[in-house]
Amino acid sequence: MPSIFSYQSAEVDWCESNFERSAVIAEYYNTGGWGRLRHPGAAFGIQTGRDIPVFFPPPHSFEFAGAGGCWYGERFLSFRACGRAELCHLKVPLLLAGVFSMYFHMTLSYVGQLLDELSILWTLAVAYSFWYPQAYFPKCIKTRRHFFWLTGITTVISTLMSFIKPTLNAYALNCIAFHLLYMTWRELKKCNDKRVHRMAAVMVMWWVLAITSWISDRWLCWLWQAINFPYFHSFWHVLIAMSLLYCCPLVIYFDVSYEMPSFKPKLEYWPSDSWPVVVPYVTLEEPHK
Numbered sequence: 036m037p038s039i040f041s042y043q044s045a046e047v048d049w050c051e052s053n054f055e056r057s058a059v060i061a062e063y064y065n066t067g068g069w070g071r072l073r074h075p076g077a078a079f080g081i082q083t084g085r086d087i088p089v090f091f092p093p094p095h096s097f098e099f100a101g102a103g104g105c106w107y108g109e110r111f112l113s114f115r116a117c118g119r120a121e122l123c124h125l126k127v128p129l130l131l132a133g134v135f136s137m138y139f140h141m142t143l144s145y146v147g148q149l150l151d152e153l154s155i156l157w158t159l160a161v162a163y164s165f166w167y168p169q170a171y172f173p174k175c176i177k178t179r180r181h182f183f184w185l186t187g188i189t190t191v192i193s194t195l196m197s198f199i200k201p202t203l204n205a206y207a208l209n210c211i212a213f214h215l216l217y218m219t220w221r222e223l224k225k226c227n228d229k230r231v232h233r234m235a236a237v238m239v240m241w242w243v244l245a246i247t248s249w250i251s252d253r254w255l256c257w258l259w260q261a262i263n264f265p266y267f268h269s270f271w272h273v274l275i276a277m278s279l280l281y282c283c284p285l286v287i288y289f290d291v292s293y294e295m296p297s298f299k300p301k302l303e304y305w306p307s308d309s310w311p312v313v314v315p316y317v318t319l320e321e322p323h324k
Contacts, residue, residue: 045139045148046202050256050265053143064269065140128158145201152204153194159211160190166290171218209249212242215282222289230302231288234315238281245274284315291319 038044042061043053049062056063132154139147164186169179176182197204219235226232252259252267259265284302291300299320304313 039145040142041144043143044145045143046145047148047205048143049140049268050252050259051268052260052265060141061143062140062268064266065272066137128154128161132158148201148204149197152201152208153197155208156193156197157190159208160186162286166286168218168222168289168293170293171221209246212246216242219285228302231285234281234285234302238278238285241274241278241281245271245278248274281315284317287317291317295319297321 049065051062051065053061060066132151135147135150135154138144139151141147164183167182167186169182172182173185176185193207197207216239219238223232223235248267248270252265252271256265259267288300288302291298301318301320302315303318304310304315306313
């Protein structure tokens with residue numbers, strides 16, 4: 036029986052040929068592309084010359100872009116000071132998710148597969164714990180602390196279940212996207228800002244392209260290998276990163292609407308709206324009194 040740390044001991048293998056370009060890296064393109072996009076750097080705040088906090092994801096933080104602080108006037112504040120300290124809790128899960136994903140695609144080991152999938156699961160759990168709108172809590176949940184416990188218990192149970200049939204884990208993780216899309220749809224029904232609707236549409240477009248690539252690599256591998264183009268899982272990495280680049284500012288926008296009602300969030304693009312490739316971010320404006 037091979038060791039759970041052994042190369043190719045995982046129950047999952049993607050379409051890309053193994054060890055074709057390296058004697059030590061099983062999936063060369065999946066390892067390189069995912070590692071680069073899962074940069075753990077957090078986003079940062081910038082100053083606009085006005086006394087408003089700005090939440091801005093820098094270009095190098097391509098996936099799961101968040102924020103690590105904010106400027107308020109001449110001072111750089113921690114998120115606990117400016118009301119969004121929870122974003123800092125994502126740094127460690129993001130770092131681990133990037134490292135474990137590279138390890139899995141490099142070795143295709145059983146341990147690598149579980150570490151990769153469980154790090155994504157726990158990153159999502161952290162995001163849900165801090166950002167899930169309190170207006171949508173189950174009736175039996177009265178406070179954010181209670182919701183933390185609910186999320187934690189659910190994640191622990193899901194973690195234990197992931198060992199039962201590891202080949203189903205990736206499908207289960209992808210199904211979480213449908214709940215995120217449903218929540219986005221509910222929020223858009225209450226929002227009249229055309230920029231928000233446009234960003235949501237772009238996010239969905241990238242997600243559709245991403246999930247199409249993932250399914251194609253999983254179910255049509257015979258076709259892509261026949262034409263010598265088995266790289267759709269690498270495309271998935273890039274496309275889901277693009278989708279999340281737009282998803283995270285949307286989450287922050289809706290979160291600010293609930294948690295910081297004294298400010299008016301506004302979606303912006305860096306470096307300019309007119310550029311073909313942009314990085315979205317959220318500015319906070321004090322409403323006129």
